[in-house]
Amino acid sequence: MGIQTRLLAIKYRGLIGLVLVLSLIFGLSWIVTLHEAPHAETARGPASLNVEDPKFTVVVRKKSGKAELSEVEIPELAGKPAFENENIKIVLGRSNVAIPINVGIDSSDEKLKELRIKAANVFYHTLIARKYFTDVLHSEEVKNLPQVTLRLEMDDNFSELGHYLNKNTDRVYNNSGGIPSGKPFKVRPCKPGDYETWDHPYDYCGESAWGLETWYRPMKSINTAEMMAAMPVDPMKPTIDLARQVLYPFEGEYAVRDFVVWLNSSKPVIGELISPLWGVGKTILYAELGFEAVKGLNRLFVPHHFWIDSAMVPEIVYHEFTHLALSSRVSIRSSSPLNEGVADFFGARIANNPSIGAHIGKYLKGRPHNGKKKHTQYQLSYEQYNSSSSADLSDFTLSFLWHMGDVLTPEKATELVYEARYLLNPEKTDLYSGFTDALIKACWGVAPAKQVCDVPERDALKLSEYFRSRGL
Ligand SMILES: [Zn+2]
16 A cells, blocks of 8 residues: 555545445455354464565655655564564454464455554564664563563553453543553453454453553544534633543553654654644644633634554654563553653664654753743643643653763663663652662662763763753
């Protein structure tokens, strides 16, 4: 599927939706047939799935920052029947069976074709992120990390007690997030007839312990115009807050926001593929402008739709893998300025794209929690409901860490952050207590951190000066 096709697909979403509904109806008999097939056979899937030296379409970003769909080889998947190797497994929703390698091939179903691109994209970029940790940072932890499960189109809520919350809860869209490993409080036995294929989960019977996971939420277009139209003429703050909750259903995930900031700032280099994402930035920008100018809310400024497809953005995949890679040292149980900022930092490093960190730095120089920073477009960008100060802080963390590369070298700064993980308290350390301490100790090489600085007497002093200049 070419970029033009994709753009057309976006332009004619309504029509395609109708076509999809029709094909769904016509396809139903086929699906029913599939699910009624003998269990042993469907559980294994067709035997003819192996593809030698498969080629895949993924999103790659060029040096200019422009993103495009490109054909790549993924040697790790050669001869594999599904998107799974010893380190990474890509599944659909709640299923624990990997998505078949040839999903959507020889099919006219656009959704399946798109699923293959998403599965390949997440697999490909997770490999890149993993290689960064194992080959550049020589991470033994990541080398020994058990297989991670990456769920696409996953709209469930997470439950510490049972993996998934009841299906009756609200669905989650337009973001992504890390899931800590765990085991169910109570295992529901499977009944005869319960079986699992890649597109048909057990539906939470037989669910046993799960490992580290990332959930990539489905993209969903939210009709902002309808939402705004339903608002009173002069909405007061509670209404705005409510609107924010609808517009930003991101449950503690800041990566997307950072991208929106970046996309807002990179208009000239945004490629055709990412232009829908640029639309996201504008939506938020205008919506926030609208929220800011409460009294004279101009609904004409608010674009009609809003969505983001996190599985299609390489840097989000890097950010998410970083959460998993650091999860034993930096908690992923809840979002904090520290864990989001650090994930943003490694995400930007893996992408080797300084425009993310550097740009944010340009807009956020001062101490973040006094609320006195210069008025910038950044402030109008996506923020999580009721935790804007914490969102600001995670951007501050990214900017702060990124510019540490100007004090040391970018490579040394990255190594320093990575070694400092040993000196953090996973649940307690925050930006103001313990983090800079850990960085200085890693510079000197306080065990178990390896000494990162070549001349600690000089470099630790430079670092301290830098921390002070950033108000830490
Ligand atoms: Zn995150």
